[in-house]
Amino acid sequence: MAKKYLIINSGSASGKYSLYANEKELAYAHYEAGEQFVAQIRLGNQVENLTISKAEFDALLQHFLNKVLAANLLRTIEEIAAVGIRVVCPGIFFQRDRLIDHDFIEHLNTLAKNDPIHSQGLILSIENIKKILPAAQLTGVSDSYFHAKLPKTAKYYGLPKSDSDALEIFRFGYHGLSLESVTEKLPRLLGQMPEKTIICHLGSGASITALKNGKSLDTSMGFSPLEGLLMSSRVGDIDAGAIIYLGRQKGLDWEKLERYLYQQSGLLGLSDHSSDLRVLLGSEKSNDQLAVEAFVYRIVKYIGAYTAVLGGLDCLVFTGTIGERSSIIRARVCDKLKFLGIALDQAKNEAALAQDQSLESGSSPVKIAVIAVDENAIIFRHLRA
Structure with missing residues (x-):
C-alpha cells in the first residue's frame, strides 16, 4: 500500500488540506471563515460545496479526515506516514523547513514567550495533529524561506544593527509558498519568467x-x-x-495591543463591522467604502514603490483568494496604474475566476496575470525533498 501524505495549510481565515499518494493529490479541501463557514471539498473527481458549523470549522483536521475516510481514500488514518505543515513564524530558525522534533518545539515555546500570536496557534495545531496522528512524522515547511536572501537594504529596519542582529529583528517576509507557486506557473503561462515582476497576494492576509x-x-x-x-x-x-x-491612551498591555493590531484593525477596524471584503464591496456605507478605497490605495502605493525599486515593470500578478476571485479589485487597482501603461482587458478580467490567465489588452506593455497558486503542492514537494 502506497504511503499517504497529509498537507495542512492554515491561513488567518482559511484552511487548506490535501491528501497525497504516489505523487498524486487524492483529496483537497478549502475551508473559509466569513459571514458563514464554507468549504469546497474535492474527493477524487467529486467536488462538494457546503456550509459547515463553527464547531466543525474549529476541528478542520478531523472534518477533512472524516471526509477522506468516508470516501475510502484512506482505510485507516494510520496509513498517513507524514504531515507537512505551513509555518509562519519570525526568526532565522523558522526560515527553513524542519522536522518537528523536540528542538523545533523548544524554539516554538521560546518564541511563544515573546510572540504568542504567531506561535500559540501552531503549538495547539501540532498538539492536535499528534493526538490524532501519533505515528506520523511532522515537518514544518517555512513560509518565509523564499525571502531568505532578501537584500540587506530591504532586510534591515532602522534600528541599531547590533540589536537587530542579536534579537533577529529582520524583515523576514511571508507568503513564500504562494510566491514559489507563482514562479513555477507564470513561465508556463507567458513562455518565460519576466525580469521585473510584482506579485499581489491578496487574501485575508495580503502582501x-x-x-x-x-x-x-x-x-x-x-x-x-x-x-x-x-x-x-x-x-x-x-x-x-x-x-x-495608542497603548498609553487605551491602557493596553503588550498582549492586548497585539490583539488590537492583529484582530481588531484593517478592514474590520475601518468599517467597524466586517472584515469580509465581499460584504464591504456591496455596501454603500461611508466607512465600508473608505475601507475598500484604503485597501486599494495601499496596493497601488506599494506597486508604484516597487516599480521604482525594480526600475520598471514587466508583469503584474494577482493571486490569493481576493486576487484570484475579485475582478472588481483587480480593475480598481489597474485603473489607478494607467500611468505605467497598464491596460486591462475588461472582458478577460470579468471572466477570470481562480484560473491562470493573462488579462492585459493588446495595447498594454505590461503583462497582467491571474495565477491560481497551489501552495499545498509546494508544501508536498518540500515534504518529499
Missing part, C-alpha cells in the same frame, strides 16, 4: 512582493505578517509612534 528574475527583491510583510497592506483585521503599516500613543 506585495517585487521579484527580479524570479528572486525576492523586496516584500511588504516584515518581521511579522502585520506589516504592509491593509488586511482583513490587521492594521498593516502604521507609525511606531502611533502604536506607543
